[in-house]
Amino acid sequence: MRILPRRISQGLGTVLPNAWLPGFLTASLYQGPMKSVCTPLLNCYACPSALLSCPIGTLQHFAAGGNVSWYAVGTLSVVGASVGRMTCGTLCPFGALQDLLYKFRGWKASLPNWTRYLRYAVLAGLVFVIPYLTRESWFSKLCPVGTLMGGLPWVTMNAGVRSMVRSLFWVKIAILLFFVTASTMVKRPFCRAVCPLGAIFSLFNKSSFLQLAWDPDTCTKCGKCQVICPVDIRPDRNPTDPDCLRCLDCTRCPSLKLTTVFHRQPFGGTAAPATSARVL
Amino acid sequence: MKGRPIAFLVTAVGAVSVLLCGIFRKEIAEVLINGALL
Numbered sequence: 583m584r585i586l587p588r589r590i591s592q593g594l595g596t597v598l599p600n601a602w603l604p605g606f607l608t609a610s611l612y613q614g615p616m617k618s619v620c621t622p623l624l625n626c627y628a629c630p631s632a633l634l635s636c637p638i639g640t641l642q643h644f645a646a647g648g649n650v651s652w653y654a655v656g657t658l659s660v661v662g663a664s665v666g667r668m669t670c671g672t673l674c675p676f677g678a679l680q681d682l683l684y685k686f687r688g689w690k691a692s693l694p695n696w697t698r699y700l701r702y703a704v705l706a707g708l709v710f711v712i713p714y715l716t717r718e719s720w721f722s723k724l725c726p727v728g729t730l731m732g733g734l735p736w737v738t739m740n741a742g743v744r745s746m747v748r749s750l751f752w753v754k755i756a757i758l759l760f761f762v763t764a765s766t767m768v769k770r771p772f773c774r775a776v777c778p779l780g781a782i783f784s785l786f787n788k789s790s791f792l793q794l795a796w797d798p799d800t801c802t803k804c805g806k807c808q809v810i811c812p813v814d815i816r817p818d819r820n821p822t823d824p825d826c827l828r829c830l831d832c833t834r835c836p837s838l839k840l841t842t843v844f845h846r847q848p849f850g851g852t853a854a855p856a857t858s859a860r861v862l
Numbered sequence: 863m864k865g866r867p868i869a870f871l872v873t874a875v876g877a878v879s880v881l882l883c884g885i886f887r888k889e890i891a892e893v894l895i896n897g898a899l900l
Contacts, residue, residue, distance in 0.1 A: 613899070614898075617897035617898045618890045618893050618897070627900065640896060643896045644889075651884065652889065653885060653890060653893060656877060656879075656880035656881025657881060660877045660878060660881055663870065663877045786873065788869070789866060790870065844867050
Protein backbone atom coordinates (compact mmCIF):
# COMPACT_ATOMS: atom_id res chain seq x y z
CA MET A 583 0.00 0.00 0.00
CA ARG A 584 1.40 3.39 -1.03
CA ILE A 585 1.32 6.10 1.65
CA LEU A 586 1.07 9.67 0.37
CA PRO A 587 3.83 11.96 1.70
CA ARG A 588 1.14 14.32 2.92
CA ARG A 589 -0.26 11.63 5.21
CA ILE A 590 3.06 11.91 7.07
CA SER A 591 2.86 15.72 7.16
CA GLN A 592 -0.78 15.51 8.28
CA GLY A 593 0.32 13.17 11.07
CA LEU A 594 2.98 15.67 12.13
CA GLY A 595 0.43 18.50 11.86
CA THR A 596 -1.78 16.56 14.26
CA VAL A 597 0.86 15.42 16.75
CA LEU A 598 3.30 18.34 17.02
CA PRO A 599 0.81 21.16 17.88
CA ASN A 600 -0.72 18.77 20.43
CA ALA A 601 2.45 17.40 21.99
CA TRP A 602 1.80 18.56 25.58
CA LEU A 603 0.92 15.10 26.87
CA PRO A 604 1.05 16.11 30.58
CA GLY A 605 -2.17 18.02 29.79
CA PHE A 606 -4.02 14.73 29.47
CA LEU A 607 -2.30 13.18 32.49
CA THR A 608 -2.98 16.10 34.83
CA ALA A 609 -6.20 17.41 33.20
CA SER A 610 -4.75 20.88 32.77
CA LEU A 611 -4.03 23.31 29.94
CA TYR A 612 -0.53 24.18 28.72
CA GLN A 613 0.15 27.76 29.85
CA GLY A 614 3.68 28.30 28.56
CA PRO A 615 5.01 30.89 26.09
CA MET A 616 4.21 28.83 22.99
CA LYS A 617 0.51 29.58 23.58
CA SER A 618 1.27 33.08 22.27
CA VAL A 619 1.82 31.62 18.78
CA CYS A 620 -1.21 31.27 16.50
CA THR A 621 -1.04 27.98 14.62
CA PRO A 622 -1.97 28.17 10.90
CA LEU A 623 -4.30 25.20 11.47
CA LEU A 624 -7.79 24.72 12.86
CA ASN A 625 -6.41 23.17 16.05
CA CYS A 626 -8.40 23.72 19.23
CA TYR A 627 -6.43 25.49 21.96
CA ALA A 628 -8.78 24.10 24.58
CA CYS A 629 -7.36 20.63 23.86
CA PRO A 630 -5.43 19.58 27.00
CA SER A 631 -2.35 18.79 24.91
CA ALA A 632 -2.46 21.92 22.69
CA LEU A 633 0.79 23.89 22.65
CA LEU A 634 -0.32 26.70 20.32
CA SER A 635 -3.29 29.05 20.05
CA CYS A 636 -6.16 28.72 17.57
CA PRO A 637 -6.14 31.69 15.18
CA ILE A 638 -9.92 31.66 14.76
CA GLY A 639 -10.43 31.56 18.53
CA THR A 640 -8.00 34.48 18.85
CA LEU A 641 -9.80 36.52 16.18
CA GLN A 642 -13.13 35.92 17.94
CA HIS A 643 -11.68 36.83 21.34
CA PHE A 644 -10.53 40.19 20.01
CA ALA A 645 -13.79 40.74 18.06
CA ALA A 646 -15.78 40.05 21.23
CA GLY A 647 -13.74 42.80 22.88
CA GLY A 648 -14.46 45.20 20.03
CA ASN A 649 -10.97 44.90 18.49
CA VAL A 650 -9.20 43.29 15.55
CA SER A 651 -6.23 41.04 16.27
CA TRP A 652 -3.65 42.38 13.85
CA TYR A 653 -1.24 39.78 15.21
CA ALA A 654 -3.53 36.87 14.21
CA VAL A 655 -4.50 38.50 10.89
CA GLY A 656 -0.81 39.18 10.16
CA THR A 657 0.26 35.63 11.06
CA LEU A 658 -2.39 34.13 8.79
CA SER A 659 -1.58 36.62 6.03
CA VAL A 660 2.13 35.77 6.12
CA VAL A 661 1.33 32.04 5.89
CA GLY A 662 -1.29 32.63 3.19
CA ALA A 663 1.04 34.85 1.14
CA SER A 664 3.72 32.14 1.36
CA VAL A 665 1.81 28.94 0.63
CA GLY A 666 -1.88 29.79 0.04
CA ARG A 667 -4.10 27.02 1.41
CA MET A 668 -1.28 24.49 1.63
CA THR A 669 -1.55 24.10 5.41
CA CYS A 670 -5.18 22.96 4.91
CA GLY A 671 -4.05 20.24 2.53
CA THR A 672 -0.86 19.08 4.19
CA LEU A 673 -1.09 19.77 7.94
CA CYS A 674 -4.64 20.34 9.24
CA PRO A 675 -5.75 17.56 11.65
CA PHE A 676 -9.46 17.92 10.87
CA GLY A 677 -8.72 17.91 7.15
CA ALA A 678 -6.76 14.70 7.62
CA LEU A 679 -9.69 13.14 9.48
CA GLN A 680 -12.08 14.08 6.66
CA ASP A 681 -9.67 12.65 4.06
CA LEU A 682 -9.58 9.34 5.94
CA LEU A 683 -13.37 9.24 6.48
CA TYR A 684 -13.98 9.67 2.75
CA LYS A 685 -12.09 6.42 2.16
CA PHE A 686 -15.01 4.45 3.62
CA ARG A 687 -16.82 2.57 0.87
CA GLY A 688 -20.44 3.49 0.26
CA TRP A 689 -22.66 6.11 -1.29
CA LYS A 690 -20.78 9.19 -2.50
CA ALA A 691 -22.09 12.63 -3.45
CA SER A 692 -20.76 15.98 -4.58
CA LEU A 693 -21.25 19.29 -2.84
CA PRO A 694 -23.39 21.94 -4.59
CA ASN A 695 -21.25 24.74 -5.99
CA TRP A 696 -22.95 27.47 -3.95
CA THR A 697 -21.79 25.93 -0.66
CA ARG A 698 -18.23 27.15 -1.31
CA TYR A 699 -19.40 30.70 -0.51
CA LEU A 700 -20.82 29.71 2.89
CA ARG A 701 -17.39 29.73 4.51
CA TYR A 702 -17.02 33.44 3.82
CA ALA A 703 -20.40 34.05 5.51
CA VAL A 704 -19.24 31.92 8.47
CA LEU A 705 -16.01 33.93 8.66
CA ALA A 706 -17.77 37.30 8.56
CA GLY A 707 -20.75 36.31 10.71
CA LEU A 708 -19.59 33.83 13.35
CA VAL A 709 -15.98 35.02 13.70
CA PHE A 710 -16.34 38.80 13.48
CA VAL A 711 -19.87 40.31 13.46
CA ILE A 712 -21.79 38.11 15.91
CA PRO A 713 -18.92 37.93 18.48
CA TYR A 714 -18.63 41.73 18.22
CA LEU A 715 -22.38 42.18 18.82
CA THR A 716 -22.85 39.53 21.50
CA ARG A 717 -19.39 39.58 23.18
CA GLU A 718 -19.34 35.78 22.82
CA SER A 719 -17.10 33.56 20.65
CA TRP A 720 -19.88 31.88 18.69
CA PHE A 721 -17.84 29.95 16.18
CA SER A 722 -15.86 28.33 19.00
CA LYS A 723 -19.13 27.43 20.76
CA LEU A 724 -20.24 25.45 17.69
CA CYS A 725 -16.89 24.37 16.18
CA PRO A 726 -16.75 20.58 15.59
CA VAL A 727 -12.95 20.66 15.92
CA GLY A 728 -13.34 22.20 19.37
CA THR A 729 -15.87 19.53 20.30
CA LEU A 730 -13.56 16.74 19.16
CA MET A 731 -10.28 18.08 20.55
CA GLY A 732 -11.45 20.16 23.50
CA GLY A 733 -15.03 19.39 24.54
CA LEU A 734 -14.98 15.60 24.48
CA PRO A 735 -11.63 15.15 26.30
CA TRP A 736 -12.62 17.60 29.05
CA VAL A 737 -16.08 16.07 29.56
CA THR A 738 -14.49 12.62 29.70
CA MET A 739 -11.66 13.57 32.08
CA ASN A 740 -13.16 16.11 34.43
CA ALA A 741 -16.26 15.55 36.61
CA GLY A 742 -16.60 19.29 37.20
CA VAL A 743 -16.81 19.99 33.47
CA ARG A 744 -19.18 17.03 33.09
CA SER A 745 -21.56 18.56 35.60
CA MET A 746 -21.69 21.75 33.51
CA VAL A 747 -22.88 19.95 30.35
CA ARG A 748 -26.01 21.62 28.99
CA SER A 749 -28.00 21.44 25.76
CA LEU A 750 -25.34 23.41 23.83
CA PHE A 751 -22.91 20.53 24.31
CA TRP A 752 -25.34 18.11 22.61
CA VAL A 753 -25.81 20.61 19.78
CA LYS A 754 -22.02 20.60 19.37
CA ILE A 755 -21.99 16.78 19.38
CA ALA A 756 -24.72 16.76 16.71
CA ILE A 757 -22.69 19.18 14.55
CA LEU A 758 -19.60 17.00 14.94
CA LEU A 759 -21.53 13.83 14.06
CA PHE A 760 -23.06 15.57 11.05
CA PHE A 761 -19.65 16.45 9.62
CA VAL A 762 -18.16 13.04 10.46
CA THR A 763 -21.06 11.34 8.66
CA ALA A 764 -20.99 13.80 5.75
CA SER A 765 -17.24 13.26 5.33
CA THR A 766 -17.82 9.60 4.51
CA MET A 767 -19.98 10.68 1.55
CA VAL A 768 -18.61 14.06 0.43
CA LYS A 769 -15.00 15.17 0.04
CA ARG A 770 -14.02 17.49 2.92
CA PRO A 771 -17.45 19.08 3.52
CA PHE A 772 -16.28 21.16 6.49
CA CYS A 773 -13.21 22.60 4.72
CA ARG A 774 -15.15 23.51 1.60
CA ALA A 775 -18.36 24.89 3.08
CA VAL A 776 -17.69 26.05 6.62
CA CYS A 777 -14.06 26.50 7.64
CA PRO A 778 -13.35 30.21 8.30
CA LEU A 779 -9.59 29.57 8.34
CA GLY A 780 -9.85 28.04 4.87
CA ALA A 781 -11.86 31.11 3.82
CA ILE A 782 -8.98 33.36 4.92
CA PHE A 783 -6.27 31.28 3.24
CA SER A 784 -8.27 30.88 0.01
CA LEU A 785 -8.07 34.67 -0.47
CA PHE A 786 -4.30 34.23 -0.99
CA ASN A 787 -4.33 31.35 -3.48
CA LYS A 788 -3.98 33.63 -6.53
CA SER A 789 -1.02 35.62 -5.26
CA SER A 790 0.88 33.26 -2.94
CA PHE A 791 4.58 32.51 -3.40
CA LEU A 792 4.00 28.80 -4.01
CA GLN A 793 1.81 28.08 -7.01
CA LEU A 794 0.68 25.06 -8.94
CA ALA A 795 1.42 25.11 -12.66
CA TRP A 796 -0.57 23.33 -15.35
CA ASP A 797 0.78 22.44 -18.79
CA PRO A 798 -1.96 22.48 -21.46
CA ASP A 799 0.46 21.02 -24.03
CA THR A 800 0.65 17.66 -22.23
CA CYS A 801 -2.76 17.65 -20.48
CA THR A 802 -5.15 15.13 -22.04
CA LYS A 803 -8.17 16.40 -20.03
CA CYS A 804 -8.69 12.89 -18.69
CA GLY A 805 -10.15 14.26 -15.44
CA LYS A 806 -8.13 12.00 -13.14
CA CYS A 807 -6.88 15.09 -11.29
CA GLN A 808 -10.46 15.70 -10.13
CA VAL A 809 -10.86 12.09 -9.03
CA ILE A 810 -7.81 12.27 -6.74
CA CYS A 811 -8.40 15.89 -5.65
CA PRO A 812 -9.51 15.99 -1.97
CA VAL A 813 -11.84 18.93 -2.71
CA ASP A 814 -13.16 17.70 -6.07
CA ILE A 815 -11.88 20.51 -8.30
CA ARG A 816 -10.35 20.38 -11.79
CA PRO A 817 -7.08 22.30 -11.99
CA ASP A 818 -7.34 22.61 -15.78
CA ARG A 819 -10.77 24.28 -15.65
CA ASN A 820 -10.15 26.88 -12.98
CA PRO A 821 -6.43 27.59 -12.64
CA THR A 822 -6.77 29.87 -9.60
CA ASP A 823 -9.50 28.04 -7.72
CA PRO A 824 -9.75 29.32 -4.12
CA ASP A 825 -10.82 25.80 -3.10
CA CYS A 826 -7.43 24.32 -4.09
CA LEU A 827 -5.67 23.04 -0.95
CA ARG A 828 -2.23 22.78 -2.61
CA CYS A 829 -2.08 19.21 -1.30
CA LEU A 830 -0.07 18.32 -4.42
CA ASP A 831 -1.90 15.02 -4.93
CA CYS A 832 -2.57 16.08 -8.54
CA THR A 833 1.15 16.61 -9.21
CA ARG A 834 1.37 12.86 -9.71
CA CYS A 835 0.20 13.84 -13.21
CA PRO A 836 3.13 15.19 -15.29
CA SER A 837 0.92 18.07 -16.51
CA LEU A 838 0.79 19.55 -13.03
CA LYS A 839 3.74 20.81 -11.04
CA LEU A 840 4.56 22.85 -7.94
CA THR A 841 6.30 26.10 -8.82
CA THR A 842 6.76 29.65 -7.50
CA VAL A 843 5.13 32.87 -8.55
CA PHE A 844 8.45 34.02 -10.06
CA HIS A 845 9.05 30.84 -12.09
CA ARG A 846 7.05 31.52 -15.22
CA GLN A 847 8.26 28.60 -17.35
CA PRO A 848 8.01 25.61 -14.98
CA PHE A 849 7.64 23.12 -17.83
CA GLY A 850 10.65 24.43 -19.71
CA GLY A 851 8.66 25.88 -22.65
CA THR A 852 9.79 28.86 -24.64
CA ALA A 853 6.43 30.41 -25.51
CA ALA A 854 4.70 33.08 -23.44
CA PRO A 855 3.55 31.71 -20.08
CA ALA A 856 -0.11 32.43 -20.83
CA THR A 857 -0.05 29.89 -23.68
CA SER A 858 2.54 27.35 -22.61
CA ALA A 859 1.85 26.97 -18.92
CA ARG A 860 -0.80 28.53 -16.78
CA VAL A 861 -0.19 29.01 -13.12
CA LEU A 862 -2.88 27.59 -10.86
CA MET B 863 0.33 36.38 -15.39
CA LYS B 864 2.84 39.24 -15.39
CA GLY B 865 1.05 40.94 -12.51
CA ARG B 866 1.19 37.93 -10.25
CA PRO B 867 4.73 38.47 -8.86
CA ILE B 868 3.80 42.08 -8.13
CA ALA B 869 0.58 40.94 -6.45
CA PHE B 870 2.63 38.53 -4.32
CA LEU B 871 5.13 41.22 -3.32
CA VAL B 872 2.36 43.66 -2.38
CA THR B 873 0.56 40.93 -0.41
CA ALA B 874 3.74 39.85 1.37
CA VAL B 875 4.69 43.40 2.37
CA GLY B 876 1.13 44.04 3.56
CA ALA B 877 1.07 40.77 5.55
CA VAL B 878 4.38 41.47 7.30
CA SER B 879 3.26 45.04 8.05
CA VAL B 880 0.02 43.84 9.65
CA LEU B 881 1.92 41.24 11.69
CA LEU B 882 4.43 43.84 12.91
CA CYS B 883 1.55 46.17 13.76
CA GLY B 884 0.06 43.44 15.95
CA ILE B 885 3.41 42.76 17.62
CA PHE B 886 4.03 46.44 18.35
CA ARG B 887 0.54 46.73 19.84
CA LYS B 888 1.65 44.03 22.31
CA GLU B 889 -1.18 41.73 21.30
CA ILE B 890 1.00 38.68 21.92
CA ALA B 891 0.46 38.98 25.67
CA GLU B 892 -3.31 38.99 25.25
CA VAL B 893 -3.13 36.00 22.87
CA LEU B 894 -1.04 34.14 25.44
CA ILE B 895 -3.43 34.92 28.30
CA ASN B 896 -6.49 34.04 26.19
CA GLY B 897 -4.93 30.73 25.11
CA ALA B 898 -3.66 29.79 28.54
CA LEU B 899 -6.67 30.77 30.66
CA LEU B 900 -9.60 29.52 28.57
